[in-house]
Amino acid sequence: MEKENRYSRHELLKEFDAHTQEKISASKVLIIGAGGLGSPASLYLAASGVGRITIADGDTVDLTNLQRQVIHNMSRIGMNKATSAKASLEAMNSEIDIRAFTHRPSLEELEELIADHDVVLDCTDNTASRYPISELCRRHKKPLVTAGAVAFDGQITVFDYRDPDSACYACLFPNHDGADEKASTKGVFAPLVGTLGCMQASEALKIIGGFGKPLTGELLMVDARSWSWWHMKYSRSEDCPCCAKEK
Numbered sequence: 001m002e003k004e005n006r007y008s009r010h011e012l013l014k015e016f017d018a019h020t021q022e023k024i025s026a027s028k029v030l031i032i033g034a035g036g037l038g039s040p041a042s043l044y045l046a047a048s049g050v051g052r053i054t055i056a057d058g059d060t061v062d063l064t065n066l067q068r069q070v071i072h073n074m075s076r077i078g079m080n081k082a083t084s085a086k087a088s089l090e091a092m093n094s095e096i097d098i099r100a101f102t103h104r105p106s107l108e109e110l111e112e113l114i115a116d117h118d119v120v121l122d123c124t125d126n127t128a129s130r131y132p133i134s135e136l137c138r139r140h141k142k143p144l145v146t147a148g149a150v151a152f153d154g155q156i157t158v159f160d161y162r163d164p165d166s167a168c169y170a171c172l173f174p175n176h177d178g179a180d181e182k183a184s185t186k187g188v189f190a191p192l193v194g195t196l197g198c199m200q201a202s203e204a205l206k207i208i209g210g211f212g213k214p215l216t217g218e219l220l221m222v223d224a225r226s227w228s229w230w231h232m233k234y235s236r237s238e239d240c241p242c243c244a245k246e247k
Contacts, residue, residue: 044198044202145158
């Protein structure tokens with residue numbers, strides 16, 4: 001009875017019925033990174049009843065994380081982030097399967113993780129990691145929801161690799177010089193990453209449930225100083241170093 005009532009406010013939505021909830025309950029979502037983005041994303045996906053959530057993060061909780069990484073707390077300082085996140089999510093919803101991957105995955109391990117899930121959320125702050133995550137999602141035809149934020153600026157988009165004509169991450173961001181702008185060096189506005197992480201959860205639920213219009217082929221950008229939003233359409237690039245040769 002509790003399970004029926006838990007998701008009743010979702011099931012009241014016109015686009016969201018009991019069958020939609022069944023699809024969500026049967027789904028498996030991989031969240032790579034349990035930081036500023038992964039914290040709210042995982043909390044809302046767990047609250048919404050995603051059947052299995054795997055959180056991959058080899059980092060440990062630091063005091064400076066607590067300004068924005070709301071899934072952790074003071075008692076978890078020094079604890080592995082994936083382990084900490086698992087404890088928080090299990091306390092919220094004990095009816096779903098929460099798994100923690102507690103070290104940085106090798107390329108082979110990352111491929112196994114991606115292949116075993118229905119949707120992938122890239123919640124990392126490492127640009128170099130985003131390319132292999134994208135390529136492996138493309139290889140296994142897994143939808144990828146990616147977001148990023150530095151200072152007051154953020155962005156989010158969806159690559160739906162179930163579509164063979166989908167653009168890839170390298171189509172949108174073809175150049176990577178190895179330099180990353182991170183919260184540790186540039187700072188980040190805490191409510192911004194919270195907002196974007198919630199949006200990542202929203203995109204994942206839309207993909208799983210088959211309702212609404214995911215941000216596929218559309219980069220949504222925001223300046224949190226004014227909450228001004230911009231939309232940029234993009235498509236597969238003929239010059240993409242990763243996927244052009246497959247066209």
